[in-house]
Amino acid sequence: xxxxxxRSADARNGNNGTDGKRPPGRPRSEESRQSILRSTLxxxxxxxxxxxxxxxxxxxxxxVGKTTVYRWWPTKAALVADAxxxxxxxxxxxxxxxxVQRDMSLQMRRLIRIFRSKRGKVVAALxxxxxxxxxxxxxxxxxxxxxxxxxxxxxxxxxxxxGELPADSDLDLVLDLLYGPIYMRFLIRHHKLDESFADDIxxxxxxxxxxxxxxxxxxxxxxxxxxVL
Amino acid sequence: xxxxxxRSADARNGNNGTDGKRPPGRPRSEESRQSILRSTLxxxxxxxxxxxxxxxxxxxxxxVGKTTVYRWWPTKAALVADAxxxxxxxxxxxxxxxxVQRDMSLQMRRLIRIFRSKRGKVVAALxxxxxxxxxxxxxxxxxxxxxxxxxxxxxxxxxxxxGELPADSDLDLVLDLLYGPIYMRFLIRHHKLDESFADDIxxxxxxxxxxxxxxxxxxxxxxxxxxVL
Amino acid sequence: xxxxxxRSADARNGNNGTDGKRPPGRPRSEESRQSILRSTLxxxxxxxxxxxxxxxxxxxxxxVGKTTVYRWWPTKAALVADAxxxxxxxxxxxxxxxxVQRDMSLQMRRLIRIFRSKRGKVVAALxxxxxxxxxxxxxxxxxxxxxxxxxxxxxxxxxxxxGELPADSDLDLVLDLLYGPIYMRFLIRHHKLDESFADDIxxxxxxxxxxxxxxxxxxxxxxxxxxVL
Amino acid sequence: xxxxxxRSADARNGNNGTDGKRPPGRPRSEESRQSILRSTLxxxxxxxxxxxxxxxxxxxxxxVGKTTVYRWWPTKAALVADAxxxxxxxxxxxxxxxxVQRDMSLQMRRLIRIFRSKRGKVVAALxxxxxxxxxxxxxxxxxxxxxxxxxxxxxxxxxxxxGELPADSDLDLVLDLLYGPIYMRFLIRHHKLDESFADDIxxxxxxxxxxxxxxxxxxxxxxxxxxVL
DNA sequence: ACTTAACCGAGACGGTACGTCGTGTCTTGCC
DNA sequence: GGCAAGACACGACGTACCGTCTCGGTTAAGT
Numbered sequence: 001x002x003x004x005x006x007r008s009a010d011a012r013n014g015n016n017g018t019d020g021k022r023p024p025g026r027p028r029s030e031e032s033r034q035s036i037l038r039s040t041l042x043x044x045x046x047x048x049x050x051x052x053x054x055x056x057x058x059x060x061x062x063x064v065g066k067t068t069v070y071r072w073w074p075t076k077a078a079l080v081a082d083a084x085x086x087x088x089x090x091x092x093x094x095x096x097x098x099x100v101q102r103d104m105s106l107q108m109r110r111l112i113r114i115f116r117s118k119r120g121k122v123v124a125a126l127x128x129x130x131x132x133x134x135x136x137x138x139x140x141x142x143x144x145x146x147x148x149x150x151x152x153x154x155x156x157x158x159x160x161x162x163g164e165l166p167a168d169s170d171l172d173l174v175l176d177l178l179y180g181p182i183y184m185r186f187l188i189r190h191h192k193l194d195e196s197f198a199d200d201i202x203x204x205x206x207x208x209x210x211x212x213x214x215x216x217x218x219x220x221x222x223x224x225x226x227x228v229l
Numbered sequence: 230x231x232x233x234x235x236r237s238a239d240a241r242n243g244n245n246g247t248d249g250k251r252p253p254g255r256p257r258s259e260e261s262r263q264s265i266l267r268s269t270l271x272x273x274x275x276x277x278x279x280x281x282x283x284x285x286x287x288x289x290x291x292x293v294g295k296t297t298v299y300r301w302w303p304t305k306a307a308l309v310a311d312a313x314x315x316x317x318x319x320x321x322x323x324x325x326x327x328x329v330q331r332d333m334s335l336q337m338r339r340l341i342r343i344f345r346s347k348r349g350k351v352v353a354a355l356x357x358x359x360x361x362x363x364x365x366x367x368x369x370x371x372x373x374x375x376x377x378x379x380x381x382x383x384x385x386x387x388x389x390x391x392g393e394l395p396a397d398s399d400l401d402l403v404l405d406l407l408y409g410p411i412y413m414r415f416l417i418r419h420h421k422l423d424e425s426f427a428d429d430i431x432x433x434x435x436x437x438x439x440x441x442x443x444x445x446x447x448x449x450x451x452x453x454x455x456x457v458l
Numbered sequence: 459x460x461x462x463x464x465r466s467a468d469a470r471n472g473n474n475g476t477d478g479k480r481p482p483g484r485p486r487s488e489e490s491r492q493s494i495l496r497s498t499l500x501x502x503x504x505x506x507x508x509x510x511x512x513x514x515x516x517x518x519x520x521x522v523g524k525t526t527v528y529r530w531w532p533t534k535a536a537l538v539a540d541a542x543x544x545x546x547x548x549x550x551x552x553x554x555x556x557x558v559q560r561d562m563s564l565q566m567r568r569l570i571r572i573f574r575s576k577r578g579k580v581v582a583a584l585x586x587x588x589x590x591x592x593x594x595x596x597x598x599x600x601x602x603x604x605x606x607x608x609x610x611x612x613x614x615x616x617x618x619x620x621g622e623l624p625a626d627s628d629l630d631l632v633l634d635l636l637y638g639p640i641y642m643r644f645l646i647r648h649h650k651l652d653e654s655f656a657d658d659i660x661x662x663x664x665x666x667x668x669x670x671x672x673x674x675x676x677x678x679x680x681x682x683x684x685x686v687l
Numbered sequence: 688x689x690x691x692x693x694r695s696a697d698a699r700n701g702n703n704g705t706d707g708k709r710p711p712g713r714p715r716s717e718e719s720r721q722s723i724l725r726s727t728l729x730x731x732x733x734x735x736x737x738x739x740x741x742x743x744x745x746x747x748x749x750x751v752g753k754t755t756v757y758r759w760w761p762t763k764a765a766l767v768a769d770a771x772x773x774x775x776x777x778x779x780x781x782x783x784x785x786x787v788q789r790d791m792s793l794q795m796r797r798l799i800r801i802f803r804s805k806r807g808k809v810v811a812a813l814x815x816x817x818x819x820x821x822x823x824x825x826x827x828x829x830x831x832x833x834x835x836x837x838x839x840x841x842x843x844x845x846x847x848x849x850g851e852l853p854a855d856s857d858l859d860l861v862l863d864l865l866y867g868p869i870y871m872r873f874l875i876r877h878h879k880l881d882e883s884f885a886d887d888i889x890x891x892x893x894x895x896x897x898x899x900x901x902x903x904x905x906x907x908x909x910x911x912x913x914x915v916l
Numbered sequence: 917a918c919t920t921a922a923c924c925g926a927g928a929c930g931g932t933a934c935g936t937c938g939t940g941t942c943t944t945g946c947c
Numbered sequence: 948g949g950c951a952a953g954a955c956a957c958g959a960c961g962t963a964c965c966g967t968c969t970c971g972g973t974t975a976a977g978t
Contacts, residue, residue: 025922026974032924049361051280056964065925070966127416128360131353132278141419149419172420173410173429180409181402187356187416190370190378191401200402208437254953255943261955285933294956299935483948484947490950507819509738514938523951528940585874586818589811590736599877607877630878631868631887638867639860645814645874648828648836649859658860666895712927713969719929743959752930757961919978929968934961942955947948 028072035062036069040083045118050080050125077129081139084126087119094151100159101206104152104178108198111179115186115193127187149175165209177205257301264291265298269312274347279309279354306358310368313351323380329388330435333381333407337427340408344415344422356416378404394438406434486530493520494527498541503576508538508583535587539597542584545577552609558617559664562610562636566656569637573644573651585645607633623667635663715759722749723756727770732805737767737812764816768826771809781838787846788893791839791865795885798866802873802880814874836862852896864892 039061043053055076059066073079092114094107114120123144130137152175159165165174181201185193268290272282284305288295302308321343323336343349352373359366381404388394394403410430414422497519501511513534517524531537550572552565572578581602588595610633617623623632639659643651726748730740742763746753760766779801781794801807810831817824839862846852852861868888872880 023922024920024976026924027922029924047361051358051361054964055966063925065927066966067926067968068924071923124360128357129280131357131416132280137416137418141417145417145419170429173433176410176413176420177406177430177433180411180413181405182409183416184405184409184412187360187366187412188370188374189366190374191405200399201406204402204406204437205433208433208440211437211440251945252953253945253951255955257954283933284935288956292956294954294958295935296937296957297955300954481948484950486949505819509816509819512938513940517951521951523953524940525942525952526950529949582818586815587738589815589874590738595874595876599875603875603877628887631891634868634871634878635864635888635891638869638871639863640867641874642863642867642870645818645824645870646828646832647824648832649863658857659864662860662864662892662895666891666898669895669898709971710927711925711971713929715928741959742961746930750930752932753961754931754963755929758928917978920976922974924971924973926970926972927968928970929966931965931967932963933965934963937958937960939957939959940955942953944952944954945950947950 029068032062032064032068033072036064036072036079037083037086038062040079041087041122044080044083044125045121049121050076050129053080053125055079075133075135077133077136077139080126080129081136081143084122085139085143087122092148094148094155096155096158098162100156100162100164101202103155103158104206105198105202107152107155108178108182108202109195112182112193112195112198115182120186124187159206165206169209174205174209178202258297261291261293261297262301265293265301265308266312266315267291269308270316270351273309273312273351273354278350279305279358282309282354284308304362304364306362306365307368309351309355309358310365310372313355314368314372316348316351321377323377323384325384325387327391329385329391329393330431332384332387333435334427334431336381336384337407337411337430338424341411341422341424341427344411349415353416388435394435398438403434403438407431487526490520490522490526491530494522494530494537495541495544496520498537499545499580502538502541502583503579507579508534508587511538511583513537533591533593535591535594535597538584538587539594539601542580543597543601545580550606552606552613554613554616556620558614558620558622559660561613561616562664563656563660565610565613566636566640566659567653570640570651570653570656573640578644582645617664623664627667632663632667636660716755719749719751719755720759723751723759723766724770724773725749727766728774728809731767731770731809731812736808737763737816740767740812742766762820762822764820764823765826767809767812767816768823768830771813772826772830774806774809779835781835781842783842783845785849787843787849787851788889790842790845791893792885792889794839794842795865795869795889796882799869799880799882799885802869807873811874846893852893856896861892861896865889 036058039058040053043057043061044050053076055066055069058064058079059069069079073082092107092110095103097103097106115123123140126136126140130140153171156165156169156171156174160167160169178201182193182197185191185197265287268287269282272286272290273279282305284295284298287308288298291298298308302311321336321339324332326332326335344352355365355369355373359369382400385394385398385400385403389396389398407430411422411426414420414426494516497516498511501515501519502508511534513524513527516522516537517527527537531540550565550568553561555561555564573581581598584594584598588598611629614623614627614629614632618625618627636659640651640655643649643655723745726745727740730744730748731737740763742753742756745751745766746756749756756766760769779794779797782790784790784793802810813823813827817827840858843852843856843858843861847854847856865888869880869884872878872884
């Protein structure tokens, strides 16, 4: 991933196997590494977000030479992605209450709570930065989105197994229907995003799904008009 | 709004009423204004996007002094918003085919087509910039989102009138369910965003809604776990 | 002189003869002219001097359009020269006490007093600006230096007539000996410049001259060394 | 002095004592420093002089970032002073021929030659700039004027010792009488400034002094007239 | 203990773009 | 046709960061 470019951290500090070899020279300073990531998150929460975040400021805040930052992270984006994933941890787990609707709703509520907190700025910064930096949005997907989606698949599958959802449900579509509205309100802020929004979404999507045992494709509506943005 | 900060364009070009007065001094050059907006859109579509777009480059490309840009737009973001809204115009109209599902699906397909085209970069830049610039996201909402939402309300209302949708539908919720997934895939790019996606969304949301004549609130699920981002 | 470039003021306001003709159009505003000159002198006395004086500031201070300034004065230098000469008036006259030494000393004392006052800054600004603007230093010479030099010649001539100075004195040399030290101290400020300095100079130069009835050329000393600045 | 504002050159290059310590960080590039000074002198000699000299142009000519210029010199003036003093070196030495008049005349001739050469523009720029920048004129005095004055004192003292000048001569006054006329003609350009002018001044001042063994103060002449500049 | 090699802080370097200011020119409606 | 107001193209200002570099000074592992 983005975090080591010149050489592998494992190769240096590694002893990931049996050889126990370490290369000569001073080993990487773990203290500096953490200080840099901490400063990055701290500064990312401040107004201006990702675009106004400067490596100069990070190095100064972390009491670290700029060289040390550049030695380990090739771009600002890589650094932010790294800092973000460090903070993402294994939280946002999905519960297992015996009801899909309740499981999803609970997790979605927690996501909304994070979006509304200070940590939401980091996510926003990451998504914003990702619009012009493919690496950054990739980091978001790989480190944040996919790990949670995998759990979500399992949660939905349990619902199918229990008969709460039709067996032929398109899980990716369902998940986008559930989370898309949250992301949209989070990013565009056209309507209040509070936790009860999660319940409304779940009610409409999952109950609608429940009553629609045989999921059929809609006949495709052909576009007819020239559109200009 | 974002486009004029020092003084109102109407105040200068007058014609806002019957007096027909114009302020003293050389009037604003309409040619320069358009040239700047044109160059902005042009450069915004190039790689690097919003963050690498420089006012210096815009002014140079438009054969205009930097001062002239700064005179009328306080920030790069405001300029981009203006350029974008100019280009958005009255397109993305909603059709009226006699079927909500078809109407919505057709319009959503056109939105997706735009998102997939070069003009999508402008929207992405605007949403990205808006994450650290409240004025910018406000501009997006006011100039782009709301005008279309109003038409969407009418389209949905026609569906209600025809009995295709329950009378007590929460239109804002429905619209976020319809468009949220599109925005999410557009911004995160975790799945392919092609036009048929519009049909899938409509099918699930609108047909689910159809079979759910009495929309009831889901009993609220209380959050129970501490979460760390 | 520098003050009118496009057309002659006399030609326009003229009636310098009998024809009484005036060109068509609005006549030049005397009020604006004086306001501009006044503002120029005022701003010239402020720190920064000539190089930081801006036409923009003058026009603003004088409540006048920039165009009006540019219409009548081609350069900042011409404007300053004009303003300066307006203020120089017919003062700094030479007295006639019956003693060259006293006459010169009195006038030099008054020059020193001016140099030490706020008006000294205007002279300094003019001499400074003149180092890179030939027109400006020419204006200083024509409007300030020469008028006074002519009077000085007469004063010195009276001394010759009275036998206080040798008949073959090189008047230009004498005047530079008398005034050079004052200008030097004024511009370089390496020593205190007070009014008694005038007396010391006169004593040394004029009394030395008095005792040297036959002014002979010194045998020329040939330069022998390469010098590098 | 004007050349280092943020920190002392000695402090950085050490060697100020016995410790031999050098501060951390990359040391200042001597090559850049000289390149900047060289470009400054070169551009200063071109038409327009000091006021049209731009730091932008200097940096470009010296193949150096603007930042590097601003890092070491606070103003254009300080830079010019530094460049000038570097070029002034130990030249303009006073000869020792056994005759005050000859010694002074020879040195003054060399000064005039410099004033008439391209390097004169640098001196003029320095004196001009110094009229609105106290630091600059101080730099001129400290680096150019005083070093030479000290030698001049010795030259004159030798004259006194040999009996060519009265023992009670006011050396500062004498020096201003000798050099003032040269500076005046150089700056105001009201008369030709050629090398023979040095001889004329010396003849008048030094021979007049010789015949005036007891230097007495002139009775002070009180100023009586209001003067307006 | 000594060498070797990589990391670390500090900070100067050549650059690019920033947003501001002043230049001299122009365009307008009023006088 | 002068005048104020003020927009215009232009260019330099001094600043902030960029990403690179070059120092002296650690910090271990391998002699």
